[in-house]
Every structure is written in structure tokens, then in C-alpha cells.
Amino acid sequence: MHDKDDSNRPERRSALIALELSRLDIDIAALREVRFSGEGCLQEHGAGYTLFWSGRPATEGNHPVVGFIIKTSIASTLESLPTGHSDRIMSLRFPLKNKEYSTILSVYAPTLQAKSGEKDRFYSELRHVLRRTPPADKMIILGDFNARVGQDADAWRVVLGRHGVGNCNDNGHLLLEICMELQLDITNTIFQQKDKLKTTWMHPRSRHWHLIDYILVHQRDLRDVLHTRVMPSAECHTDHRLVRCRIRIRPKPITRKGGPPRKKYNHCRLQSDEIKAVFQASLQNNFESDSSQIDPSPELLWDKLKTDILQTSEEVLGFSTKKNRDWFDENNIEINNLLAEKGAAHRAHLARPSCLLRRAAFRHSCSILQQKLRGIQNEWWSNLTIKTQQCADTGDYSNQCMAPHTVSRVLCTVQTVRYSSRA
Structure with a gap:
């Protein structure tokens, strides 16, 4: 996992995160600082999730990397792999019923201390990606914006709800402006709940909790958002709390391949002398039963032998289950x-x-x-x-x-x- 020797990050953090998401029944999660270079995917078979990431090549040094971790059953329905637009923006197009689509973005905005040119470049890329998205798609933006939008709902009545947290900073103004421009709503601020179910990150010096991780949707799709809240019990080896949003969408049904799945016999059991003796005795008994009444022609004898071998293999050996060693x-x-x-x-x-x-x-x-x-x-x-x-x-x-x-x-x-x- 590309760890340093003195790293405090546990081995296979992707597997630990997948287990935690499985416990919380999360279908699609956006990640940041995945610690992988380039672009790729990784399957966690035990928890049933697939990780996708997008970043810069390893030769360019250590940079923030964004990604998605998706249930494998859902990832198999994607018509195309998630697209990495930069090391801070990644998108996937999720097929829905009735030939509709939902475009989901994973973003990681620059911090408050970053240079203004870096911030302008990020929001310019974000505008470019959003404007290239088909207008009919349901838009969902997940990510760490490193911004505090405050609670001035009267000034930002269209995009900001009445249940915000704290004050607005410079990064918050940039986020509110792009939301106003592109008709996006901040779902974290529209539900009345305790602050501990809204704040996502604690400042290391002041020890104050702030809301800087957001889930944005298009204004016309706000009726499909059922709830957005923080999951304090989630432990994903990060200083940010997990934000969960329940959205009412109808995924495209999974198309099943025609015909029954092909099964393989567990022939490895023949390595045991005891199983081998049982197999030979059972095969001989099946073949000798009613053998006197069979026409001795080669075709019928072959059909009888093949049937007996398959029946004996199923009874004695059973079928093998595919398992990736890990x-x-x-x-x-x-x-x-x-x-x-x-x-x-x-x-x-x-x-x-x-x-x-x-x-x-x-x-x-x-x-x-x-x-x-x-x-x-x-x-x-x-x-x-x-x-x-x-x-x-x-x-x-x-x-x-x-x-x-x-x-x-x-x-x-x-x-x-x-x-x-x-x-």
C-alpha cells in the first residue's frame, strides 16, 4: 500500500474501509488522499467493494488523490469506468432506469492556506466538468471542499439551507458562488439536527468542529434527497467524519447472462486416498447396476459411462467454489x-x-x-x-x-x- 516504514496507517486500509462501509450499508463513497499514483482499480472481494482512484504519476511526487469505492454489484452495471479529470476531480456516470443517468463527482478542493491561483484553477476545472455533463443527468457532488459556508440562509436563499454551522470563510464564498451559478444545493444544511450530526472535521488547535465536507445536488433533484447526516461511529482512519446521504434513485436493473452458471467439480478432493477409494467404489457400483440390460453398442456404453462419472463426481466430490486467495x-x-x-x-x-x-x-x-x-x-x-x-x-x-x-x-x-x- 505504498506505506513508509514509520507510517501509522494500518495495512490494507482499503479493506478496512470496505468493511466499515459494508457495516454501514454504503453503496458509493467518495475518497480523498487514496495514496495511490496514476489511475487504477482494486477489488476487495471479502467486503464486496471495488476501489477506483485517479492521481498524478509517481514520478511527480506525492499529491492528493481522489477516488470512489463502490459495491462490486453496482460497479458491474457501469457502462464505463470512472473518469479522472485531474488529481482533485473524478467522475462516474451511473445508469438508471428508463435510460436515465446520474453523474457523481468526487472532489478535493485546496485548503484555505493554498494560493489563490490553485483555488481558481480547481474551481475552473470543476465548472468545466459540470458544464460538459449532459443536462438531463442527476448531478451529485461528494467531497472535501475545505470551506465553511456558514448559516446566512437569507443571503444565499437558493443554495443554502437554514441549518448551517458556524461562519463563512473565503473558500466558503467560492463554493457558494459556484453553487449559485450552476444551481446546486448544499444538502448538509437543509435538515434540522444536532451539530454533531453536521460537523465533519475538528481543528487541531482550537478543537472546534467545522462543516467542510459537503454533498451537493442539482436544485431540481433536491426532492430525491431523503436525508444527509454525519456518521460519528464510522472509523475509516481519517480525521474527517463520514457523511452519508440517502438519495431516492432507481438504478438500472442488472442484466443476467443467459443459461445456468457453469459448475466445476472439486477434483482436488481426489488427493485424499480415502476419497479416491470411495469414488472408485461408487463409480463401479453405478456402472455395474443394470449393465446386463444395456445394449453393448459403443454409443450407449459411452453414454452410460459418462452419466455414471458425472453422477459419482457430484455425489462424492461436489462442486468447487471460486475463491481468490488473499x-x-x-x-x-x-x-x-x-x-x-x-x-x-x-x-x-x-x-x-x-x-x-x-x-x-x-x-x-x-x-x-x-x-x-x-x-x-x-x-x-x-x-x-x-x-x-x-x-x-x-x-x-x-x-x-x-x-x-x-x-x-x-x-x-x-x-x-x-x-x-x-x-
């Missing part, structure tokens, strides 16, 4: 226990944020989770490499864990993991 998913029980401990410490910290002992206990649980995950990863890769090498030495390629040409790459990966853990 250290995170195969240690799901142990990792869930670690996440439960960290979640309990996080909830205790949320109950009393001013308690230094609870805050220290939560940080300690995060550190323990990081150490345990790296240990699980090292042990899994070491065991897989040893088993693969044993299969290659004995010529048992049918039971080999992976293709022979990948063994050297796995050995290099394990050595890299070991050296990084010793640093």
Missing part, C-alpha cells in the same frame, strides 16, 4: 476480533472526547491493529511461499498454490515485507 480475507475471524476491540475503544472515545485516557486507549488499539495486521500478512505470505516451493520441488503442480512463474515474485514480496518489518 491474506486479509483468509484471516477474517481474527481481523474481525481486532476490529471489534478497536471499535469498542472508538465508541468509548466518542462518548467522552475530552477524556485523555480514552483517547490514548483508542490510539493504542489502532497501533495494536497495525502491528497485528502486518504480522498476519508476513505469516500468510511465508506459509504460502513455503507450500508453493514444496509443491514445485515435488512436481505436484495440480496442488500448487499458484502458477510456477509467480513463485519468484512471491519470494521477492516476502523478503520485502520482512525487511520492512525489521526497519
Whole structure:
């Protein structure tokens, strides 16, 4: 995951975030600072999510990267992959019923301390992307705008609701101006609720909570927004709280492929002598039953033999289930226990944020989770490499864990993991 040796970020943060989103039943989430370079995607099979990101090449240094993490079942319905317009703006076009579409943007605006030229360039790119969007599409913008829009609903009556938070700053004026220009509504300010369900980020020095992460929709689609609120219980290894928006849309139904899925027999069970003996005995009994009444012609004998082999394979061997080997998913029980401990410490910290002992206990649980995950990863890769090498030495390629040409790459990966853990 491109971590430094002294990084406090747990291994496979994408998998941890996917598990948290699955717990909260989030279909599509916008991410920032994904820590990947270039453009690409990554599937988290255990939680059922797919991560897409867009950023600058690795040769240009460390820059903010935006992305989406989408349920794999939804990602399979996309007609095209998400498009990265820059390292701060990424969009996807989501098909709906009746040949309608919804365009969703993931954005990451410059901070308040950024130069005015950088801010102008970002909002110019955002205007360009929004104006190129088909007018009939439902527009949804998710992201960290690093802006405080305040609560002056009378001055910004069209775009700002009556339940804002705090005062407006310079970045907030830029955001309100583009919302007024493009007829966008800030959904975070239209629902009456407690401030802790609206504020998303705490200033590290003043310790005050602010609303800087927003979900924007077109004014004509505001009737489809059911609720927008912060999820304080979500722990996604970031100093920002998760904002969830429930929107009433009708996705395009998934088209099923014709014909039943093709099943494969679990032939690996024949490696056991006991299963092999049972298979041979069952096959012989099936073939000898009523064999005297069968016409001895080759065609009928072949049909009888094929039917008996298939029937015996289904009864004795069963069908194999496709499973991608992964250290995170195969240690799901142990990792869930670690996440439960960290979640309990996080909830205790949320109950009393001013308690230094609870805050220290939560940080300690995060550190323990990081150490345990790296240990699980090292042990899994070491065991897989040893088993693969044993299969290659004995010529048992049918039971080999992976293709022979990948063994050297796995050995290099394990050595890299070991050296990084010793640093």
C-alpha cells in the first residue's frame, strides 16, 4: 500500500474501509488522499467493494488523490469506468432506469492556506466538468471542499439551507458562488439536527468542529434527497467524519447472462486416498447396476459411462467454489476480533472526547491493529511461499498454490515485507 516504514496507517486500509462501509450499508463513497499514483482499480472481494482512484504519476511526487469505492454489484452495471479529470476531480456516470443517468463527482478542493491561483484553477476545472455533463443527468457532488459556508440562509436563499454551522470563510464564498451559478444545493444544511450530526472535521488547535465536507445536488433533484447526516461511529482512519446521504434513485436493473452458471467439480478432493477409494467404489457400483440390460453398442456404453462419472463426481466430490486467495480475507475471524476491540475503544472515545485516557486507549488499539495486521500478512505470505516451493520441488503442480512463474515474485514480496518489518 505504498506505506513508509514509520507510517501509522494500518495495512490494507482499503479493506478496512470496505468493511466499515459494508457495516454501514454504503453503496458509493467518495475518497480523498487514496495514496495511490496514476489511475487504477482494486477489488476487495471479502467486503464486496471495488476501489477506483485517479492521481498524478509517481514520478511527480506525492499529491492528493481522489477516488470512489463502490459495491462490486453496482460497479458491474457501469457502462464505463470512472473518469479522472485531474488529481482533485473524478467522475462516474451511473445508469438508471428508463435510460436515465446520474453523474457523481468526487472532489478535493485546496485548503484555505493554498494560493489563490490553485483555488481558481480547481474551481475552473470543476465548472468545466459540470458544464460538459449532459443536462438531463442527476448531478451529485461528494467531497472535501475545505470551506465553511456558514448559516446566512437569507443571503444565499437558493443554495443554502437554514441549518448551517458556524461562519463563512473565503473558500466558503467560492463554493457558494459556484453553487449559485450552476444551481446546486448544499444538502448538509437543509435538515434540522444536532451539530454533531453536521460537523465533519475538528481543528487541531482550537478543537472546534467545522462543516467542510459537503454533498451537493442539482436544485431540481433536491426532492430525491431523503436525508444527509454525519456518521460519528464510522472509523475509516481519517480525521474527517463520514457523511452519508440517502438519495431516492432507481438504478438500472442488472442484466443476467443467459443459461445456468457453469459448475466445476472439486477434483482436488481426489488427493485424499480415502476419497479416491470411495469414488472408485461408487463409480463401479453405478456402472455395474443394470449393465446386463444395456445394449453393448459403443454409443450407449459411452453414454452410460459418462452419466455414471458425472453422477459419482457430484455425489462424492461436489462442486468447487471460486475463491481468490488473499491474506486479509483468509484471516477474517481474527481481523474481525481486532476490529471489534478497536471499535469498542472508538465508541468509548466518542462518548467522552475530552477524556485523555480514552483517547490514548483508542490510539493504542489502532497501533495494536497495525502491528497485528502486518504480522498476519508476513505469516500468510511465508506459509504460502513455503507450500508453493514444496509443491514445485515435488512436481505436484495440480496442488500448487499458484502458477510456477509467480513463485519468484512471491519470494521477492516476502523478503520485502520482512525487511520492512525489521526497519
